[in-house]
Amino acid sequence: MIGLVVAAVIGPSLVAHDPNFQYRVSEGGLDANGDPVPPGGRFLLGTDFLGRDELSRLVAGSQTSLSVALSATLVAAVVGTLVGGVAGFAGNPQVTMGLGRTRYQIRLPVETGLMRLTDIVLSLPAILLALAVAAVLRPSQWTAAAVIGAILWTATARIVYGRVLDVKRQDFILAAESVGVSPARILVRHVWPHVAPLVVIYATLGISAAVIFEATLSYLGAGTQVPTASWGSMVSDHRNFFTTQPRLVLLPGLAIVMTVLGFNLLGDALRDAFDPRQVSVGEAAKRVNATSAVRTTSEA
Amino acid sequence: MFAHRSSHRLPHRGVVVMAILALAACNPSASTSPAASGGAAEAPTGTLSIAFLSDVQTLDPAQGYDVVSWPAERLIFETLLGYGPEADIVPVLATSLPEVSDDGMTFTFALREGVNFVQSDGTIVKEMTADDVVASLNRLLNPNLQPNASPVAATFFALIEGADAVAAGDATEASGIEKIDERTVSITITEPNQTFLNILAMPFGSILPADSPTNAEEVTANPIGTGPFLLESRESGQQLTFVTNPHYWNPAGQLVAQIDFRVNVDPTSALQQAQTGDLDIMADNPPAGQISALLADDTLTDRVFRSSLVAVQFMAMDVSGDTPLNNLLVRQAIASAIDKENIAAVAHLGQPAPCILPPPMPGYDPNCDPYPYDPDHARDLLAEAGFADGFETTLYTTTNDPDPAVGAAIQQDLAAIGITVEVIPQAFDVLLGTIVIPHEAQMVYIGWFQDFPDPADFYDPILSCATNVEGNFNLAWYCNEDVDALAADARSEPDSTARIDMYRQLFNDVMADAPWVPIIYPEQLTVVSERVTNFHYHPAWIFDFGAYDIEE
Numbered sequence: 001m002i003g004l005v006v007a008a009v010i011g012p013s014l015v016a017h018d019p020n021f022q023y024r025v026s027e028g029g030l031d032a033n034g035d036p037v038p039p040g041g042r043f044l045l046g047t048d049f050l051g052r053d054e055l056s057r058l059v060a061g062s063q064t065s066l067s068v069a070l071s072a073t074l075v076a077a078v079v080g081t082l083v084g085g086v087a088g089f090a091g092n093p094q095v096t097m098g099l100g101r102t103r104y105q106i107r108l109p110v111e112t113g114l115m116r117l118t119d120i121v122l123s124l125p126a127i128l129l130a131l132a133v134a135a136v137l138r139p140s141q142w143t144a145a146a147v148i149g150a151i152l153w154t155a156t157a158r159i160v161y162g163r164v165l166d167v168k169r170q171d172f173i174l175a176a177e178s179v180g181v182s183p184a185r186i187l188v189r190h191v192w193p194h195v196a197p198l199v200v201i202y203a204t205l206g207i208s209a210a211v212i213f214e215a216t217l218s219y220l221g222a223g224t225q226v227p228t229a230s231w232g233s234m235v236s237d238h239r240n241f242f243t244t245q246p247r248l249v250l251l252p253g254l255a256i257v258m259t260v261l262g263f264n265l266l267g268d269a270l271r272d273a274f275d276p277r278q279v280s281v282g283e284a285a286k287r288v289n290a291t292s293a294v295r296t297t298s299e300a
Numbered sequence: 301m302f303a304h305r306s307s308h309r310l311p312h313r314g315v316v317v318m319a320i321l322a323l324a325a326c327n328p329s330a331s332t333s334p335a336a337s338g339g340a341a342e343a344p345t346g347t348l349s350i351a352f353l354s355d356v357q358t359l360d361p362a363q364g365y366d367v368v369s370w371p372a373e374r375l376i377f378e379t380l381l382g383y384g385p386e387a388d389i390v391p392v393l394a395t396s397l398p399e400v401s402d403d404g405m406t407f408t409f410a411l412r413e414g415v416n417f418v419q420s421d422g423t424i425v426k427e428m429t430a431d432d433v434v435a436s437l438n439r440l441l442n443p444n445l446q447p448n449a450s451p452v453a454a455t456f457f458a459l460i461e462g463a464d465a466v467a468a469g470d471a472t473e474a475s476g477i478e479k480i481d482e483r484t485v486s487i488t489i490t491e492p493n494q495t496f497l498n499i500l501a502m503p504f505g506s507i508l509p510a511d512s513p514t515n516a517e518e519v520t521a522n523p524i525g526t527g528p529f530l531l532e533s534r535e536s537g538q539q540l541t542f543v544t545n546p547h548y549w550n551p552a553g554q555l556v557a558q559i560d561f562r563v564n565v566d567p568t569s570a571l572q573q574a575q576t577g578d579l580d581i582m583a584d585n586p587p588a589g590q591i592s593a594l595l596a597d598d599t600l601t602d603r604v605f606r607s608s609l610v611a612v613q614f615m616a617m618d619v620s621g622d623t624p625l626n627n628l629l630v631r632q633a634i635a636s637a638i639d640k641e642n643i644a645a646v647a648h649l650g651q652p653a654p655c656i657l658p659p660p661m662p663g664y665d666p667n668c669d670p671y672p673y674d675p676d677h678a679r680d681l682l683a684e685a686g687f688a689d690g691f692e693t694t695l696y697t698t699t700n701d702p703d704p705a706v707g708a709a710i711q712q713d714l715a716a717i718g719i720t721v722e723v724i725p726q727a728f729d730v731l732l733g734t735i736v737i738p739h740e741a742q743m744v745y746i747g748w749f750q751d752f753p754d755p756a757d758f759y760d761p762i763l764s765c766a767t768n769v770e771g772n773f774n775l776a777w778y779c780n781e782d783v784d785a786l787a788a789d790a791r792s793e794p795d796s797t798a799r800i801d802m803y804r805q806l807f808n809d810v811m812a813d814a815p816w817v818p819i820i821y822p823e824q825l826t827v828v829s830e831r832v833t834n835f836h837y838h839p840a841w842i843f844d845f846g847a848y849d850i851e852e
Binding site: 021022024025026030032033034035049050051221226227238239240241242243244245 | 591646
């Protein structure tokens with residue numbers, strides 16, 4: 001994980017080759033048949049089908065993957081939290097509206113509206129939606145990030161919504177309401193601390209989903225565009241080399257697997273850290289000390 | 301025709317000429333089928349299966365213009381003339397080559413007797429007569445065909461006398477197409493043209509029954525031809541099954557009982573099937589990543605075939621638009637900056653192309669190489685033109701392997717002399733729509749395949765002044781009237797040696813203007829099963845599916 005982030009941040013300055021430079025046959029980037037050269041020598045992991053350095057592209061791909069996944073996840077976390085939080089906390093509020101002397105009591109379908117919207121988005125086939133967007137806009141890694149964010153927020157919204165509903169019924173909220181604490185303060189001081197760890201955990205897990213999604217879109221040609229390196233398009237570009245030079249498919253594939261696994265493990269670790277029920281009292285106490293955010297969950 | 305792998309329906313105006321890996325139409329007749337032997341008494345047996353990346357678009361010979369439709373049409377329909385094993389023109393539905401009048405403008409055909417039109421269920425519809433030939437050619441010129449007029453009505457076939465009146469709707473029959481008697485037809489053209497017999501040998505010249513519908517869908521649903529095979533059934537998007545025509549006039553030319561066209565087959569799976577023997581012939585090139593392994597595999601030596609195509613992959617540059625490309629020095633700089641050796645290696649199948657005409661084409665000039673790879677010289681030329689700091693431009697390619705890779709290689713070669721290129725890959729059909737709009741694409745990388753084996757086909761439909769209007773495929777929007785005058789002389793020159801010299805001069809003149817950078821001469825690589833006993837490429841149309849025999 002750390003290695004990955006390091007690779008993404010400083011890797012490009014360490015590798016020997018420009019990830020987009022195509023070394024010609026005469027420059028040793030391709031063999032006499034026009035095939036990629038195997039690992040060793042100048043090219044530590046060999047070259048790809050256009051004579052570009054594989055290692056440099058893997059490193060450049062980590063940058064693409066992480067920047068797309070992180071920005072998509074950020075969008076998803078913010079939108080999901082807002083939608084889920086508002087729907088859960090506000091419910092379908094009754095408001096009084098008036099025309100002249102007549103007064104009407106109307107329920108504003110805030111909760112219903114937002115959560116049905118979530119259901120609708122969840123029911124859209126994500127890949128098809130992404131391909132449709134790519135067909136209309138010129139696809140790039142940023143349209144991919146936007147599409148991924150536009151789909152991933154639904155999971156966060158549902159989880160936040162459920163958690164808010166749950167918390168809202170707790171005695172301490174009722175107590176706060178009964179002594180006249182303003183809804184805004186209740187939301188910030190008493191509800192948010194219960195929701196925040198969930199958002200962090202699911203955002204972390206969402207990163208791995210976004211990495212896979214980005215790879216999928218790039219594989220299909222609807223994500224990152226040439227010549228920018230992306231693990232998905234690296235797999236796609238070389239799928240016909242699978243029997244002849246499997247490393248060209250396996251290396252970016254392995255990078256995807258390791259990244260996804262890393263973020264999943266991190267997400268699990270965060271969940272454990274935030275959830276005292278899953279650990280011994282002593283462990284939990286240590287973690288409470290270690291993690292300031294945890295103190296707010298101790299009564300849960 | 302343009303080189304492409306995926307088939308499509310053509311836009312209906314314009315000089316089109318689409319890409320086909322296989323050409324025109326003759327079916328195996330006694331004179332053209334090398335495998336046909338005397339044992340005609342035995343009924344043919346066995347099923348030959350062929351895989352294509354794309355589907356048959358239409359079976360209407362007036363419409364079909366793609367890599368899958370033409371070979372399918374050629375099984376069902378026949379033309380007056382076809383090609384022999386040396387790409388020589390031979391009679392098919394005519395009994396001999398036509399008598400040509402002294403002025404070279406009237407061609408008289410004697411028609412073969414005992415030729416029947418047979419429908420899919422194997423019943424004879426009628427015997428072919430001169431009326432059917434006259435009606436078929438007039439049908440091709442009919443502007444009211446559905447869903448659109450034939451893509452060649454306004455181009456190749458417009459030279460028939462009276463074709464303009466038919467196109468304008470003033471007549472339903474061209475005055476130049478005449479029935480002399482039941483077995484004789486004469487065709488008159490408006491100016492001498494040495495390629496007219498080639499034009500008639502394209503599948504567009506297929507003979508249909510006189511009362512054939514104008515709608516391509518009806519013809520496709522129930523094709524009635526004179527050819528060696530009948531369309532037995534069609535599973536939409538999956539397979540077309542052809543069976544032997546029991547009433548064919550030349551049974552010795554029928555070598556198998558059934559031919560299956562498996563369509564929409566991905567080349568990767570087609571290759572696996574061909575290697576394991578589940579498929580007899582793979583009609584598309586294998587994926588680039590597999591080619592070296594295939595060529596190196598000793599166990600496949602007898603089953604892998606390779607041939608150069610009569611085609612050129614090139615990059616056209618907009619010579620008359622409002623961009624730096626309208627400067628000859630800039631175009632010459634670009635031509636000198638591209639490393640064709642490297643691109644040929646990236647593409648895997650093909651040789652570097654120094655000039656426009658490919659080696660198998662008459663008129664090919666081995667000494668034509670005006671712009672060898674020299675990036676330093678290219679930089680000098682660019683500076684001389686006033687673009688020492690380079691400029692930005694766009695390059696369109698198809699999305700088919702390996703075109704985007706070639707685009708990336710060109711991008712880097714031009715970056716080395718300071719030109720920033722944005723590569724825009726478009727699906728083939730979309731790209732065709734882009735490139736018929738004048739000056740829409742500054743540069744485009746695409747391939748041109750022969751429609752017929754004559755050098756005129758590499759100038760008239762794609763570089764001539766007549767095509768320098770919207771809706772045509774003059775991709776460089778190029779018009780040099782001196783070259784055009786030479787082309788007109790060459791078209792009508794009866795002496796073939798003098799004619800070939802004229803074309804050699806013509807293409808050197810075109811290269812001097814540098815509207816195109818020829819990049820590679822492509823090649824075909826075909827994997828066949830062990831069952832196929834006589835696989836061979838045909839010099840005119842690459843594949844000749846009706847002429848292959850199999851052994852169970």
